[in-house]
Amino acid sequence: RGGLRWSDRPEDFRTEVLGLVKAQIVKNVVIVPVGSKGGFVLKKAPPSSDRDAFMQEGIACYQDYLRALLDLTDNRVAGNIAPPPQVRRIDGDDPYLVVAADKGTAKFSDFANAISEEYGHWLGDAFASGGSVGYDHKGMGITARGAWESVKRHFRELGHDTQTEDFTVVGIGDMSGDVFGNGMLLSKHIRLVVAFDHRHVFIDPEPDAATSYAERERLFKLPRSSWADYNTELISEGGGVWPRSAKRISVSPQAAARIGIEAGSIAPNELLSAILKAPVDLVYNGGIGTYVKASTESHAQVGDRANEGLRIDGRQLRCKVIGEGGNLGFTQRGRIEAALQGVKIYTDAIDNSAGVDTSDHEVNIKILLGTAVEDGELTLKQRNAVLAENTNAVAALVLRDNYFQTQIISLTRRVGPAVIEQQARFIRFLEKANLLARAIEFLPSDEEIAQRKAQKLGLTSPEISVLMAYSKMWLYDQMLDSDLPEDSWIGTAAARYFPAGLREKFGDTIERHPLKREIVSSHVINSMINRVGATFVHRQMEATGAKPASIIRAYLLARETFEQVKNWIGIEALDSQVPDEIQAQMLSEIDRLNLRATRWFLRSKRLAEPIDATIERARPGVAGLLERLQAESNAPVNERIALSAQPWIEAGVPEPLALRVAASDSLVAALDVTELAHATEQPPERVADVLIAVGELLGMPNLQAMIDALPAENYWHGMAKTSLTDDLADLQRTLTGEALTHAQTDDSHATIAAWEASDHGALERAQRLLKELAESPSADLAMLSVALRELRSLA
Numbered sequence: 001r002g003g004l005r006w007s008d009r010p011e012d013f014r015t016e017v018l019g020l021v022k023a024q025i026v027k028n029v030v031i032v033p034v035g036s037k038g039g040f041v042l043k044k045a046p047p048s049s050d051r052d053a054f055m056q057e058g059i060a061c062y063q064d065y066l067r068a069l070l071d072l073t074d075n076r077v078a079g080n081i082a083p084p085p086q087v088r089r090i091d092g093d094d095p096y097l098v099v100a101a102d103k104g105t106a107k108f109s110d111f112a113n114a115i116s117e118e119y120g121h122w123l124g125d126a127f128a129s130g131g132s133v134g135y136d137h138k139g140m141g142i143t144a145r146g147a148w149e150s151v152k153r154h155f156r157e158l159g160h161d162t163q164t165e166d167f168t169v170v171g172i173g174d175m176s177g178d179v180f181g182n183g184m185l186l187s188k189h190i191r192l193v194v195a196f197d198h199r200h201v202f203i204d205p206e207p208d209a210a211t212s213y214a215e216r217e218r219l220f221k222l223p224r225s226s227w228a229d230y231n232t233e234l235i236s237e238g239g240g241v242w243p244r245s246a247k248r249i250s251v252s253p254q255a256a257a258r259i260g261i262e263a264g265s266i267a268p269n270e271l272l273s274a275i276l277k278a279p280v281d282l283v284y285n286g287g288i289g290t291y292v293k294a295s296t297e298s299h300a301q302v303g304d305r306a307n308e309g310l311r312i313d314g315r316q317l318r319c320k321v322i323g324e325g326g327n328l329g330f331t332q333r334g335r336i337e338a339a340l341q342g343v344k345i346y347t348d349a350i351d352n353s354a355g356v357d358t359s360d361h362e363v364n365i366k367i368l369l370g371t372a373v374e375d376g377e378l379t380l381k382q383r384n385a386v387l388a389e390n391t392n393a394v395a396a397l398v399l400r401d402n403y404f405q406t407q408i409i410s411l412t413r414r415v416g417p418a419v420i421e422q423q424a425r426f427i428r429f430l431e432k433a434n435l436l437a438r439a440i441e442f443l444p445s446d447e448e449i450a451q452r453k454a455q456k457l458g459l460t461s462p463e464i465s466v467l468m469a470y471s472k473m474w475l476y477d478q479m480l481d482s483d484l485p486e487d488s489w490i491g492t493a494a495a496r497y498f499p500a501g502l503r504e505k506f507g508d509t510i511e512r513h514p515l516k517r518e519i520v521s522s523h524v525i526n527s528m529i530n531r532v533g534a535t536f537v538h539r540q541m542e543a544t545g546a547k548p549a550s551i552i553r554a555y556l557l558a559r560e561t562f563e564q565v566k567n568w569i570g571i572e573a574l575d576s577q578v579p580d581e582i583q584a585q586m587l588s589e590i591d592r593l594n595l596r597a598t599r600w601f602l603r604s605k606r607l608a609e610p611i612d613a614t615i616e617r618a619r620p621g622v623a624g625l626l627e628r629l630q631a632e633s634n635a636p637v638n639e640r641i642a643l644s645a646q647p648w649i650e651a652g653v654p655e656p657l658a659l660r661v662a663a664s665d666s667l668v669a670a671l672d673v674t675e676l677a678h679a680t681e682q683p684p685e686r687v688a689d690v691l692i693a694v695g696e697l698l699g700m701p702n703l704q705a706m707i708d709a710l711p712a713e714n715y716w717h718g719m720a721k722t723s724l725t726d727d728l729a730d731l732q733r734t735l736t737g738e739a740l741t742h743a744q745t746d747d748s749h750a751t752i753a754a755w756e757a758s759d760h761g762a763l764e765r766a767q768r769l770l771k772e773l774a775e776s777p778s779a780d781l782a783m784l785s786v787a788l789r790e791l792r793s794l795a
Helices: 013-030 051-071 109-119 142-157 178-183 209-221 253-259 268-276 332-340 354-374 380-389 391-414 416-432 446-454 461-480 490-497 500-511 516-532 536-544 548-561 564-572 580-602 611-629 632-651 655-662 670-680 684-697 700-709 715-740 748-758 760-774 781-794
Strands: 002-006 038-040 075-077 080-082 167-172 190-196 200-203 240-243 249-251 264-266 282-285 321-324
Touching (some): 051 109, 142 282, 167 178, 190 209, 190 253, 264 268, 461 516, 490 500, 516 548, 516 580, 536 580, 536 715, 548 564, 564 580, 564 655, 580 655, 715 781, 748 760
16 A cells, blocks of 8 residues: 655656655554555656646556556455466465555546456455545645644643644745645644745744734635745745745845844755754654755765755754654654754654555445445445545544554653663564564664663664554564454454444444454554554563463453553543653553553463453452552552652642552552452452552562662663562462461451461561661662562462
């Protein structure tokens, strides 16, 4: 799935398409199919002055291209795969081929769908998304809206709300363009101080946000517009619009101050280069071309001759934030260089993935509704109406993907130095499996990683973006190769991929969707990695030896057992109401619980049991333990949780949410509470009381705090901490089980007293040693190992 581009770069269109293919492959991780790109140039083009002949030649070449593709593509006929005639196939069945609008072919979807009909291609008018009966990306503004999720995330990290506070912008593009035009209308607080496209340079040194917004909106609504159509009477003093064809442009003192250069006459390309380096809040790229490279790259390596005269290096940027609505505006090395200088930037694949995501939903909805048409449930006219009715619902689903992807990249970057070794191990794992070519994706070498670690630096956001994409691609294949998509509970993910209205009306039809396995796998993997990060599954593989499919299953059990979706929704509802750092802290606490709970399930026989039954069995234990952790009778525990939650509450987090998240570290024991309650046939609440009492009696919370405080300077130190944490939890469970054998009444205090009396000497010895350890100024690995051995002997 990818766009077919009518290129205007005959000298290097192959380089252009290759760069787009790389972006598309990682961009397509949010959707079902593998990413692809294509491009064509006109070898014998009619004069561009004869526009009709020029367009007809372009359309004819485009149609030839599509026929060639379909001549080689499997079809689906009556539910069976039909290979193309006179083609010897070396690979397996694969009837999925979708083309999308791109530069020069934005309005060609109906031509493509006519070819699809000519060939009897099973996708029908889903072959080329965005046609006359499809989602109009420009009308929806979806690509720009997706990119704006990245922009908003960057600014939230800076403590700035783009929707309520003014900010300065340099733009690449013009208001007639989809990505740029829509993007510059997504906040009424944009102060667009400079913009340029291939025709003009626009400068407004001190714009009024409201006035300039209204004028940009007017230009956007014109059939065809350029910056020359901007009402110059609305431009502030010292500004104006100049053609790029001019030999020199006179820069006023006001414009020079805004751009950060000396006033005077300057060549257009020199001015544009200076504009890219302007000290503004945001540089928003909605144009075509590569404008930023790394200082270590040559212009020839970039492969975009048209912009060599104005291109700058990433380290020369002086803006705070980059928004990449367009493709290939930066080289990947340029992004990394900018990020290492402190500029907030992801990648074009992250920022503008909403377009491909929307096309994917359109295609899969058309396939779904096509089945309903075949069944006689809908007419074609009704199908078209249903498709249109779900436009806003599809946009909401798509934008959630953009939101979650930027969120996990942000969280990963914050803890960069602490996880860089785990990331390095994952990179090496992917390389050994021939799933990643590190040099091609510009991920750092082992030597560079060692240098970053020594400098207490982690991977940059552009690097994390790439690693996350490869993690999704690897796990998507792993899940497809497993029986997870056939699990009845996991299979419900297929319905969640579609808008709620379609789930209600066509639930049975969704079950028969030809791409159900792929939709389930894509949806599950995306939602998981967007929550736990790129290295989560690999880390669990190394810690437990489990296979990826088992880890995915265990994660889903952990997520649902602890009802984490409610917590996530509560935290995300606080955007721009509490500091971004507070939200990040709370999400990190949830991550710790998910990590430990997933490990618990991987070591439990419950992993093989039906997921829904396991969740139903465990949730009462979670509720019971949470209630007891917050009970006044367990004052020490209650006080510790309240103390942890206090900074969040003071920052504006609702108290119930803050207290629940603060209890996460203790709440993982709910899984043991559930097992003990079933084994001893006692209520979960009583078991929880005894477990808490055992922990307090032996100072186990202090021990866990000491384990957490241990330095983890390398991978093995981290593994040792993980082992100590798991051992401590196992010991608390074992000792609680032993204490419960002394239960004579419903009184947990009497149960603990009876257990103490049963082996007073051993318990006293353990308490004495643990008290001595607690008084030590700094516990090390050896001391904690001795403490756990003492608890083991007590058990």
